[in-house]
Amino acid sequence: MGKLYLVPTPIGNLKDITFRAIEVLKEVDLILAEDTRTSGKLLKYYDISTHMHSHHMHNEHKTVVSIVNRIQAGENIAIISDAGTPAISDPGFLLTRACVAANIEVDCLPGATAFVPALVNSGLPNDKFVFEGFLPVKKGRQTRLKLLAEETRTIIFYESPHKILKTLAHFIEYFGAERAVSVSREITKLHEETIRGTAQEVLKHYEANPPKGEIVIVVGGKNN
Known part of the structure; x- marks a missing residue:
């Protein structure tokens, strides 16, 4: 079984991200991003080539089950928001709750929160x-x-x-x-x-x- 990572991203200055967060984003199988265009700038800045999928308030209800299934099948997946810590006034809660209910390990990294x-x-x-x-x-x-x-x-x-x-x-x-x-x-x-x-x-x-x-x-x- 894989793992879900909640990864905080900078709220403004792109340098406000931890070494561990960069490492996780490079190593996971997939990154769920609130806006792939916004997150794309961060990933390009740190030379992160991991594939992204869009995961936002308008589609998260529909995609949670499929994401849980992918993690259960062995994939490690990270979720990021446009800025700050996922699930704090941003998408992330529904997926976290679903993973907890499915006994999937969830790891929230420390980092930026406005x-x-x-x-x-x-x-x-x-x-x-x-x-x-x-x-x-x-x-x-x-x-x-x-x-x-x-x-x-x-x-x-x-x-x-x-x-x-x-x-x-x-x-x-x-x-x-x-x-x-x-x-x-x-x-x-x-x-x-x-x-x-x-x-x-x-x-x-x-x-x-x-x-x-x-x-x-x-x-x-x-x-x-």
């Missing part, structure tokens, strides 16, 4: 925190925000640049204008920045300076 540097860099308490990923776009968003308004631990969100103003406005509405917020974007890239302040202050900043790139929002817990 929320960790954003949390540490925020200056907010990080001994206890809650990772929320992306908030619901419509259904359930209000309910989730009402629940999180009472959360005393630091809260971490992922957000896209064209939705951040709406999200910050919702934080002011549900958490209060004075709630501590830290926004990190383009982590490890050339234009990396972190903006800290109250929810109101950070909103004003991005109203005047529309953001680009991948964004992590860290919000202080209630009464912190």
Whole structure:
């Protein structure tokens, strides 16, 4: 029987990958990639010639069984996302669960995850925190925000640049204008920045300076 490897990839700077991750990607029989065009640049950079198959949120429900069958037949398969650790707001959970259920060995390598540097860099308490990923776009968003308004631990969100103003406005509405917020974007890239302040202050900043790139929002817990 083969093995499933979950391999973190750089979130920006291509050098942020472990020697072991490169070794695994060169030695496995197949790489499952969220976007083969994006991952192709990484593989070319490290001279990795392993064959890739597309594995993303739109097809993973249909391909899990066939992948499990291939691993059971002896193939070693790695799964990568466009950036960061698979299954953290990216494809990977369904396949991991299926492999665990089939008694297939799963090995998740350590590596890049966007929320960790954003949390540490925020200056907010990080001994206890809650990772929320992306908030619901419509259904359930209000309910989730009402629940999180009472959360005393630091809260971490992922957000896209064209939705951040709406999200910050919702934080002011549900958490209060004075709630501590830290926004990190383009982590490890050339234009990396972190903006800290109250929810109101950070909103004003991005109203005047529309953001680009991948964004992590860290919000202080209630009464912190």
